[in-house]
Amino acid sequence: MSPAFEKHLNLLDYALSSLWRRKMKNLGIITVFAGVIFLVASFQILTSSLTSIAETMLAKTPEIVVQKMSAGRQESIPLSYLNRLDGVFGIRAAVPRIWGYYFDETSGANYTVMGVERNAMPEGQRLEMVIDGSYPDAEPGGAALGREVAANMNLAGRRTFSLFRPDLSLKTLRITGIFAESTNLLTGDLLVTSLDDARDLFAIPDNLATDLLVYVTNPNEISTIAKKIAARLPDTRVLTRPQILKTYKVVFGWRSGFASICLLAALAAFAILAWDKASGLSVEEKREIGILKVLGWQTTDILTLRYWESLTVAGLAFLIGCTAAYFHVLFLEGSLFRPVLLGWSVIHPSLKILPVFAAGDVLLIFTLSVLPYLAATVIPAWRCSTISPDAAVK
Amino acid sequence: MMIELESVNKIYNQGQPNEVQALYDVDLVIEANSMVCLRGASGSGKSTLLSIIGCILPPTSGRATVAGKQLSRLPDRFMTIHRRQTIGFIFQQFNILPDLTVQENISLPLLPLGVSPEERRMRAKVLIERLGISHRQNFPAGQISGGELQRVAIARALINDQPIILADEPTAHLDTKLSKEFLQIMVDLKKTGKTIIIASHDPLVTEKPEIDRIIDVTDGRVDVS
Numbered sequence: 354m355s356p357a358f359e360k361h362l363n364l365l366d367y368a369l370s371s372l373w374r375r376k377m378k379n380l381g382i383i384t385v386f387a388g389v390i391f392l393v394a395s396f397q398i399l400t401s402s403l404t405s406i407a408e409t410m411l412a413k414t415p416e417i418v419v420q421k422m423s424a425g426r427q428e429s430i431p432l433s434y435l436n437r438l439d440g441v442f443g444i445r446a447a448v449p450r451i452w453g454y455y456f457d458e459t460s461g462a463n464y465t466v467m468g469v470e471r472n473a474m475p476e477g478q479r480l481e482m483v484i485d486g487s488y489p490d491a492e493p494g495g496a497a498l499g500r501e502v503a504a505n506m507n508l509a510g511r512r513t514f515s516l517f518r519p520d521l522s523l524k525t526l527r528i529t530g531i532f533a534e535s536t537n538l539l540t541g542d543l544l545v546t547s548l549d550d551a552r553d554l555f556a557i558p559d560n561l562a563t564d565l566l567v568y569v570t571n572p573n574e575i576s577t578i579a580k581k582i583a584a585r586l587p588d589t590r591v592l593t594r595p596q597i598l599k600t601y602k603v604v605f606g607w608r609s610g611f612a613s614i615c616l617l618a619a620l621a622a623f624a625i626l627a628w629d630k631a632s633g634l635s636v637e638e639k640r641e642i643g644i645l646k647v648l649g650w651q652t653t654d655i656l657t658l659r660y661w662e663s664l665t666v667a668g669l670a671f672l673i674g675c676t677a678a679y680f681h682v683l684f685l686e687g688s689l690f691r692p693v694l695l696g697w698s699v700i701h702p703s704l705k706i707l708p709v710f711a712a713g714d715v716l717l718i719f720t721l722s723v724l725p726y727l728a729a730t731v732i733p734a735w736r737c738s739t740i741s742p743d744a745a746v747k
Numbered sequence: 748m749m750i751e752l753e754s755v756n757k758i759y760n761q762g763q764p765n766e767v768q769a770l771y772d773v774d775l776v777i778e779a780n781s782m783v784c785l786r787g788a789s790g791s792g793k794s795t796l797l798s799i800i801g802c803i804l805p806p807t808s809g810r811a812t813v814a815g816k817q818l819s820r821l822p823d824r825f826m827t828i829h830r831r832q833t834i835g836f837i838f839q840q841f842n843i844l845p846d847l848t849v850q851e852n853i854s855l856p857l858l859p860l861g862v863s864p865e866e867r868r869m870r871a872k873v874l875i876e877r878l879g880i881s882h883r884q885n886f887p888a889g890q891i892s893g894g895e896l897q898r899v900a901i902a903r904a905l906i907n908d909q910p911i912i913l914a915d916e917p918t919a920h921l922d923t924k925l926s927k928e929f930l931q932i933m934v935d936l937k938k939t940g941k942t943i944i945i946a947s948h949d950p951l952v953t954e955k956p957e958i959d960r961i962i963d964v965t966d967g968r969v970d971v972s
Contacts, residue, residue: 356861363858374846644842645855647803648903649831651824654859743803 364654368661383670389623390674390722391681394710397718398678399687401709406538407601411594413482414539416575417567418592419447419582429561430589437585438567443578445570448473449562451551455516455544460505466544468551475568482540486530489547496526496550499540503531519556526550617721639737646742652735659734660727667723675710675718682708749779749911749942750800755809757795757967769795771967773809777944777960779910782937785946786953787964793946794915796964800944801913802830814910831856835904839916841896843903845889849880852888853902860907874902878932894925901932912936914945918952926951 354362372379421430430449438447451468471490489495496514498506506514508528515523532540552559569578579591642655681687686706757770769792777783777800785793798804799811802818805826811818814833821829836842843852853874854867862870875884878898883891888899897917904912914933918926926949933943934957945952953961963970 354863358861359863360859360861363861363864366864367858370847370851640842641844644844646827647801647830647836647842648856649827649907650859651827741804743798 360654361657364657365661368658368665371658372662372665379666383666383673386623386667386670386722386726387673387677390671390718391677393617393721394675394678394714394718395681395687395690396693397714398682398708398710399690399706401711401714402682402687402706403538404602405709406706408598411539411598411601414594414597415566416569416572416594417579417582418597419565419567419586420590420592421564421586422588422590427564427590429557430564432560432562434565434586434589438565438582441578441581441585443570443574443581445568446473446475447565447567449548449564450566451548451555451557451563453551453555453563455554457505462502462505463542464502464544465542466546466551466554468546468548468554469566470548474566482536483533484530485533486528488545489527489529489550492527492529493547494525494527494550495529495546497530497532497545498528499532499543500534500537501541502544503528516554518554524550524554623726642734642738643742646738652738655738656731656735659731659738663727663730664723667726670726671719671723674722675715679708679710682706749781749814750775750777750944751810751812752776752799752806753810755799755806755811757792757799757804758807761807769967770799770806770969773969775962775969777942779942780937780940781959782933782943782957783945783960783962784953784955784958785944785962785964786948787946788948791964792967793964795967796969797913797915797944797946800911801834801836802826831860831907831909833909833911835907835909835912837897837900837904837912837914837917839919841900841920843888843896843899845887847888848885849888849891849895849899850875850884852899853906855903856907870906871902874905878902893920894928897921897925897929898932901929905936910940911942911944914943914947916947916949917945918947918949923951930955930957 419430419434420427421434422428432449435447435449438444448470453466455464455466456462457464471488484497486497488497508514512528513525514528515525518524526546532543546554548562551557557563567578567582569575575593575595579593583589583591645655645658646652681689683706752773752775755770755773755775756768759765759767759769773796775796785796787793795804799806799818800813802813802821805811806819809819813829816829816833818826818829844855847855850868850871853871854862857867857870872881872884875881878901880891880895880898880902883895888896891899897920912933917929921929930952933945934955937943937957945958947953952958
């Protein structure tokens with residue numbers, strides 16, 4: 354083994370024994386530091402996981418949604434617009450959809466009601482979300498419910514429920530199926546009926562729908578076809594699946610970013626604390642540096658020693674914080690921060706979240722936590738180790 | 748010769764209101780394999796002189812040559828290397844790290860040299876046995892007696908087999924018996940070819956027959972007898 358490598362092993366060995374000698378103080382630092390890293394990493398993992406779920410779920414939604422706009426606001430779209438799409442090359446199918454929000458006064462929750470004719474949708478694109486039961490295809494008065502809606506309604510074994518029409522008359526629906534938990538991000542607050550039942554519930558005239566769903570033959574042509582539709586229907590807003598996915602990412606990213614800024618302040622406070630601690634080296638620590646210098650340790654040796662000490666503390670805190678964050682998302686489904694990212698609502702989608710921790714996320718957290726700590730501890734040690742050994746020993 | 752000082756001055760805090768001159772035009776030659784005592788009262792400048800000889804402090808002016816190297820020309824980094832190759836220190840307060848074991852304290856100078864743990868242990872063991880503290884080798888230094896601490900400090904000064912041993916008031920915290928034992932160890936070391944320089948005003952040291960020379964230090968000036 355080369356003397357240079359042996360020297361580093363010796364210094365690492367000494368650094369570890371030095372940390373052990375001050376174990377209570379160092380355990381305290383590791384605990385606080387790991388806690389801050391845990392918070393930042395939890396947000397990062399949760400954001401990545403939710404974005405990944407959104408990507409998976411949105412793969413099953415229509416490629417293009419056409420909404421009619423009037424004075425900058427969305428309004429119902431005439432079914433005659435479907436005829437105006439005839440002849441747009443690349444459209445596989447176009448179907449109307451009715452959807453809206455239903456406020457349940459009993460629980461104070463808002464449900465999203467969606468009415469579609471699944472049989473008119475192309476094979477392989479009929480929502481295709483995992484369901485316990487069946488979709489209310491040709492059965493009038495049927496409804497498939499999101500898991501959270503079903504729980505919120507307190508059905509207690511009943512297979513029917515009633516909702517109020519705008520004129521306060523009751524519309525009774527029969528439960529045909531409950532969406533699987535894995536689809537909760539999209540279906541948690543969802544109630545799917547046939548087009549006619551949704552029309553009846555919201556009292557929407559027969560010649561109108563909320564929007565049109567357009568399915569394309571070649572997914573690579575989505576943006577081209579969207580442009581053609583926009584040209585044919587200038588009073589509409591044409592939304593594509595990639596745009597919707599981007600919106601999800603922006604929402605999660607914004608929320609995560611906002612929270613991360615708050616947590617970065619905590620991280621910065623910790624770095625300042627570490628700096629303060631390290632620059633205010635105790636008399637014992639200064640004396641130790643002085644003794645080591647008199648015994649022939651160079652400034653670089655002392656810096657290497659402090660570097661190993663700091664790297665051990667920061668590395669351990671980083672590992673503990675990141676591991677805890679991973680398990681927080683895996684086993685507790687990020688329960689500490691989920692409301693921040695998913696929004697506050699009476700109905701909360703209870704998702705089975707699989708942690709996504711990309712290399713970029715690890716690098717980002719490492720850069721934001723470990724490197725500032727190294728700087729905050731090694732620089733003051735350098736300042737101290739450059740003083741004369743004579744002064745340090747005295 | 749092992750050490751040569753020519754017109755060496757040392758001024759602390761030069762140019763500041765609290766400026767203090769500790770040494771005035773010191774001329775001194777110390778031969779190799781000699782045992783020398785720097786004698787003087789507290790504050791006379793003998794510790795400063797010892798620090799300059801020990802490559803801890805550079806002189807403000809003048810020329811200091813230790814083991815063939817002129818210190819005033821050496822950058823800090825090389826002064827450190829020269830110090831660890833040449834000088835073994837024994838301090839008045841021992842300067843032992845109390846949380847480390849006796850063996851770890853003795854091995855400290857070897858760590859940055861890349862000496863393997865086995866060799867460190869072996870070298871330390873030889874010295875520990877030679878100085879009669881084998882029964883304490885795995886004890887934390889904070890738990891052993893003053894006399895034993897002194898021996899740990901001596902072992903640490905010898906671990907790298909440096910040719911010069913400097914001792915600053917080594918008997919100040921020892922009783923008569925331990926002081927005599929310490930001086931006997933120094934005499935034995937001299938016989939192995941080491942150059943020994945002891946700063947002290949303890950009569951036990953200054954009147955020791957084996958001392959080759961007494962150098963009086965008074966108010967920063969040196970009187971070579």
